[in-house]
Amino acid sequence: MTKKELLHIAESYFETQGWKAFPFQKQTWDAFLSGKNGLLNAPTGSGKTYALWVGIVLSYIKSNPDYKTKNKKGLKAIWITPLRSLSQEIAQTSQKFVDGIGLPFTVGIRSGDTTTKERAAQKKAMPDLLITTPESLHLLLATKDHVNVFKDCNAIIIDEWHELLGTKRGVQMELGLSRLSGINKNLRIWGISATIGNLEQARQVLLGVDSYRYDNSVLIKANLKKEIEVRSIIPETMEKFPWRGHLGLHLLEDVVKIINESKSTLIFTNTRAQCELWFQALMHKHPEFAGEVAMHHGSINKETRIWVENAIRNESLKACICTSSLDLGVDFAPVETIIQVGSPKGVARFLQRAGRSGHRPGVTSVIYFLPTHALELIEASALQVAVKTQAVEDRLPYLNCYDVLIQYLCTLAVSGGFYPDHIYPEVKATFCYQELTYEEFEWCLHFIVYGSASLESYDEYKKVSIDEDGRYFINDRGIAMRHRLQMGTIVTGTSITVKYATGGYIGSIEEYFISQLSRGDVFVFAGRTLEFVRLKGMVAQVRNSSKKKAKVTSWMGSRMPLTSQLGELLREEMQHFQSGKKRTPEVKALKDIINRQQQESIVPQNHEFLIETFKTREGYHSVFYPFEGRLVHMAMAGLLAYRMSLLQPISFTLAYNDYGFEILSDQEFDMQNVLDNNLITSDMILEDLEASVNATELAKRKFRDIAVISGLVFTGYPNKAVKVKHLQSSSQLLFEVFRDNEPDNLLYRQAYTETYEQEIEEYRLREAFERIENQTIVWKACKQPTPFSFPIITDRLREKLSSEKLADRIKRMQIKWE
Template identity: 50%
Template sequence: MSKQHPGLKIIETWFEERAWEPFSYQREVWNNVLSGRNGLLNAPTGSGKTYALWIPILIRWINEHPETYRELTGNGLQLLWITPLRALAKDLEQALQTVVDELGIPWEVARRTGDVSAYKKRKMKQQMPEVLITTPESLHILLAQKGYPTYFEDLQAVVVDEWHELLGSKRGTQVELGLSRLKHLQKELQIWGISATIGNIDEALQVLLGADHNSDSSVIIKADVEKKLEVRSVLPDDVETFPWSGHLGTRLLPKVLPIIKKSHSTLIFCNTRSQSEVWFQQLLEAQPELAGSIALHHGSLDPKIRSWVETSLHEGALKAVVCTSSLDLGVDFTPVETVIQVGSPKGVARFLQRAGRSGHQPGATSRIHFVPTNALELFEAAALKTAAQNRTALESRDPILKPFDVLVQYLVTLGVSEGFHPGQIFSELKTTFAYQALSEKEWNWIMQFLTTGGKSLTRYDEYSKLVQEKGLYKVTDRKIKRRHRMSIGTITSDTMMKVKYMKGATLGHIEEWFITRLNPGDTFWFAGRAVELIRTKDMTAYVRRSNASKAIVPSWMGGRMSLSSNMSKLLRQKIHEAIEGTSKDIELTAIQPILKVQNDWSMLPDEDELVIEKTFSEEGCHLFFFPFEGRYVHEGMSALIAYRISQMTPITFSIAMNDYGFELLSDQDIPIEKALKQNLFSDKQLVEDIFSSLNDTEMARHRFRQICQISGLIFPGFPGQKKTGRHLQMSSGLFFDVFSEYEPDNLLLQQAYDEVLSHQLDEARLRRALKRIQSQKITLKNTKKFTPFAFPIMVDRLRERLTSEKLIDQVKRMQVELENEV
């Protein structure tokens, strides 16, 4: 054994010196990597996934250089490790470097992400490290460099970490495109993915390895490690006085403080950045002695602040950190013993991912406490606990097919560097999962678009980006090159403004639309402190510290998540258990008083039933539907139902929705009885009716702005010279109007409409929901009062019309009135 595999012997000795024993699944991965196979590793968070893929790379190196592995330096890039998060990259760099240092292998482990200095990046061009950890965006920036093939001439393997997080996003498509190029440069390249929580594992492997992968040379390995998990719900003392809707969960703060005190270190996950800012302030107000030992972490804070928080967590210097999804992924914070989830994460996989941040090491127990923000979230608490304990109902991540904006950006990337032969790149694209169905007609359109600007932009030289030289298509314009390298990536958001002290540090970034609502002198919470706005200049909001006890809580667009399809199904199952009285869940026991009110005033919808409630008030006629299919599906379904009823009789609606149902409100009686007799929930002509019911042009226009940024039609500006959101919106709107009128077959324009259907309205899931409803019993209930299920939906509608303070007062008053009637 030692003569044939000296590397294995050395690694086993290294494990023994640390009193470690490799898991059987780790040895299985080692054997498959050493046998030359590609694959996907599926293992729980904190079970040693990193070592499963890192160790066999070292074993092979020692096997190939048994006498000199301690002496060879400057070996070129051997392993490329792709990760979705900068924080994860930094953590990995330390973990991987520690192993080679202890083994005496003179390898350099480095990372190339947006927060790495320009000096280190220039140094890499001269001599690549043996291991490079990078993000999808930084990989494409490498592909945009002159002479990039030399960077990868020694490359042996690629590992894509947290593949479930990338799959189903345009960042995942970037990975697919990058791998297609690397596979051409290195024919024997090994590719492995790592995923902790995903439902469609077989499809995930296909997307990772591409449409041309050989199933005989690939494998899926599922870890046989039993990860201990404790899930507990934090319950209100009196559920009848607990909020029925909205709120941030701070009513349960007194019950959260003992959990924090008992644990050495705790992560408190909030679903939005606004919620995290509020919780941080509330914790400090409730227990001032926590000052200095708790911190805040979310994606809008300055990288230096986030880095300090992460380092302090590693060192065990923080008692608690209030965070968002910015700490979701596999960063190893060993001191963290407990996780608190505030509000429903809306998905099983996300819940388990966050739970795994505690006890993040083999054999340790992960502990997570669920803190509901309103009474009905107790249903979700029970559903999540059951799913987590049984490890069931993990969500699938559907891959994106043919995102043309990402492809346009990629081709310009290749044109900026070495140029490309269209025939060769087209063949490579056909090997990817995303572009396997790309037609020659579509390919020819894209090439024409990049070389001439297409039908609409032919007269403008700046949109003729590619020039043919001796069969190669290149970008020769220096201005286009510079702009492109500055805007590589697929992460888009509303225009961000820097938040900076008048004299001092940068705190982070906030969306432009929020700052434009403020006046100089206004105070708002940011980065865990109250700051006063002094002035704005050059996309920077200058502030100073404030001692104000009250301040505006900033909000960010797109903060709300929608219930996953698996969670929807679990939710309906829990309601069924509540009806049958078979559940032993303490959450369902706690919510019984509210369920009794719902049943007395209307009814509890069983799994094979759809309940519709009809109620009259001073506002008019209210219809409440309860499909329990999530906010995004309800957005499309509510517009569809409203349109179909309006086709029967002239009528105008106001629409509101949440994850459990939706409301149609009209100032006249709504003929729902008549509509139900005419197959109201049919899935026939679904797409036509949806686009007739919604302002599809405006929805597509909004999606098109992101497509414009990714494809390079609009340029957001250089650092320090960022363009305003209004400027970008006007620019993308102009393109949208021109293409709509003169080039309706423009692929980027078509993509905008496709994304509205597939992503914003989730057309496939909406169709499945309609088919399910068609097979159910539909019950119409005429109610005299707004029921506990209807009340939260109505509050969502009021939220759009009232300020937060006025809304809270009105909701409290309405809830007291309802409680008195109970």
């Protein structure tokens, strides 16, 4: 069959649906038929599934012209998705196409939600297309006959590659691809990515360092002009001293107005706690929305999530309050309006969420930005610039993740065993492990067989055996089961199941939150007000409560630092707000705050670095404004406080937000002395970081995750999970053993590398210092706190006071200083 005849099959199907194929879809079909690998860059909702799936099907038809009567059984293609909620949509689209052209293909899903019955059926007969997650793919690689399962699989698609890149799940995926390529040399690898800055590098990481595969690949860009309209929700009155206290809830009625004017609305919050809070506030003030407004986040049970997704799809919901669980989410063609509550902290995340509105090619996306405090309106303005210029962040890939490699080697050992000389070249061909030496690889092998040098006396760390042929294998059923239970790279706090005392599953909450509750305490979760009855094993038993006051459930994984891209845009945007050249609604709304800031201090220009000092009854405040994000400020504050203490013995209290940080002392400090001694410098940064930031404590916390991923500690059986404090103490003990006896242990070294790269963001800290060295430092000795410093001060008070006391205290401070 000629290429023209093959393309005619697809185009005819599109015509029957009343569609016309986009140029990028035709390009992808053509590239696939030419035997190429590649990366497709296309926005959400533009027809990416058809671009790749049609290519796979046409390639199969090319080799099997009698496809309507003869179909060879077995797995032909794998579709990897990082989110389970995407699976249903891809399955429906894929099945619809093959049914439409008369190809007897089956499409199956395999994820954590797949039933045991479905898994058993798949074991007997694999579907032609398997839609799965990185974790489920590795579970399949851990089966004895995985070579037979994958030998005829000719294509693998990694969807939302930008979400996996720069994470350990992405590294896990790289290793999975290396094994599948080893099984079938003709495997075609394709990725799909929406919003990402470093597309060329993303393709390199996906395809690995095999020059033949990379040379035989293409990067296809959809080039679909997607109009995005950003509208700020501006309060009628602006406090001259803004603070991040009410999470934007004072703008609730503006949100209600938008909901009522739209057919359907998604309200994105940055955290699950914020999501719960908004849902409660909306239900409390507007009970008429009951049944029309829902909530969606990752801790709510599967049945509720699926019900919400379907309700949005069939337009029976007016609004849904959600977290990043619907960032990529489901194909919601009908969603009309998006509201973003608070800064999304990154351009890519904002564009992704905006794309959920008008989720069809050619339709304008409308996104409302709701500030949680006044200064976030400057971020709204910066995001509008980012949307116009498509200034999207890079996702930096990981290198040499020894913990993921150790887990992978155990997976291969469980699956019937492996020979190191076969596996090392495959691993070395990945981007992550391209610099892995054979000595390091041998260290990992030694580790899975004997434990590391300091653990060789303990049998529990000896997992893998070696036979006389040199094959590494796991035969012990107990070890194999524990390994399968703990596979994956997402390490979270231990989850506690939440159930009614009378029965009925509600969802899951992290153990650390439940541990703070006493019998009779009331908390808000999954849109319900619940009273805590008792903790039985790993199940929190609750009953409904009618009390008005309740704690809002909080989660540990809700820290979102400002990206460097948005920080840069923010600094540039500051200039426009000061000059008054811009006449946007945001500039007008912030006019009084900006005037007050200029009256008390200055609004820093791009070439200026602002330091403010003032005295209150709390003590002597020094506030610095790098606009680099919370993580960088945390490290910078500690570093600077340490350097200042070398000049004068003094103790400090530190506070920070995304715009700046505060160093507070009960003694007066000479800022001129700091400037004369050139303390704001990138010199000696690593040495001073080690002395100032408690890197050892941070590394211990990192090591817990590394210990879990590498299998050094076991997290427990289903419904019998090991408590977080026990995990922490086990991993801490191992950390100290390695520190004292084996400082060259690769996992111990990795903990420090990850601490500096991810927790402290040392590279960004260095860049920030280098930028400040080239700026003019402006020190303003102020009479009182300024509008810019106020949110930082109030964030420090938040740690000490309840929300009611905090609001009262801030009100008094605002009145006094205004």
